[in-house]
Amino acid sequence: MSDVLLTRPAPDQAAARAREILAAVEADPEYDRLRTACAKYDEDWTSFMGYALVDGFDIAKDTEPLFPEAMRAMAIKSAVYEMTDGNEEAAEVAVAVPVDEMIHALAAQFTVLSRIQDRTGIRFVHATDREAIGEWDHGDYTHQVYRAAWGAMPDRYWFGKDETAKRRAAVMAKYEPMGILDGGRRFVPGFATAS
Numbered sequence: 001m002s003d004v005l006l007t008r009p010a011p012d013q014a015a016a017r018a019r020e021i022l023a024a025v026e027a028d029p030e031y032d033r034l035r036t037a038c039a040k041y042d043e044d045w046t047s048f049m050g051y052a053l054v055d056g057f058d059i060a061k062d063t064e065p066l067f068p069e070a071m072r073a074m075a076i077k078s079a080v081y082e083m084t085d086g087n088e089e090a091a092e093v094a095v096a097v098p099v100d101e102m103i104h105a106l107a108a109q110f111t112v113l114s115r116i117q118d119r120t121g122i123r124f125v126h127a128t129d130r131e132a133i134g135e136w137d138h139g140d141y142t143h144q145v146y147r148a149a150w151g152a153m154p155d156r157y158w159f160g161k162d163e164t165a166k167r168r169a170a171v172m173a174k175y176e177p178m179g180i181l182d183g184g185r186r187f188v189p190g191f192a193t194a195s
Contacts (some may be wrong), residue, residue, distance in 0.1 A: 006090045008141060009083040015148035017079035021122050028116045037112060038067055038105045048175065048184025050101030053167040054156060057098075062156075070102035070156050076145050077125040092130035093142040096158045100133065105107060134168070137161045 008014065025031060035131035051057045073095045095103070107113070107126050117123060136142060137160040146153055159167070172183055179188035 008090050012142035012148045014079045014145045018075040018149045021078050022075040025119045030112050034112050037109045038052045050097045052171045054098050066102045069099045070106050073099050081125045089126040094132045094136040098157045134164045
């Protein structure tokens with residue numbers, strides 16, 4: 001997906017609406033439940049490529065700072081969705097891979113998210129078939145909106161596409177000798193059996 005081919009609102013306009021969206025969601029009575037539910041999703045998190053790219057990732061320590069990044073990314077997506085009259089493709093802005101993984105934990109809280117959407121009138125946007133996985137980069141549309149809305153991004157989670165490619169290659173090189181192939185999409189026969 002290319003930002004050049006899509007018509008999106010000016011970054012400062014999207015940033016203003018994204019800030020409003022995030023404030024509305026944070027003010028919702030079930031926001032704290034949403035936040036804590038994402039942290040409890042740790043037993044089901046099986047990410048071979050997203051969190052593994054964060055140096056020294058620890059679910060117990062990284063959930064709290066990563067959750068707001070997912071919420072900010074979702075606020076940007078929702079703002080673009082609104083401002084483009086529901087253009088889902090335009091709204092599916094590129095995000096860093098670790099942030100996308102946290103968005104999956106967020107989206108797993110379907111019931112509470114649905115109620116928050118109903119109360120606020122805000123539509124969250126996330127469609128895997130529209131994502132540009134690993135394509136987020138410094139200076140792109142998402143970065144411009146984020147910076148206008150909240151300032152600097154934390155480098156721990158928001159590293160660009162060249163660094164993402166390097167880290168993916170390093171992770172795959174470590175996984176393959178263990179029998180984890182294609183970034184966790186395939187395993188060698190016998191992987192799950194006791195030896």
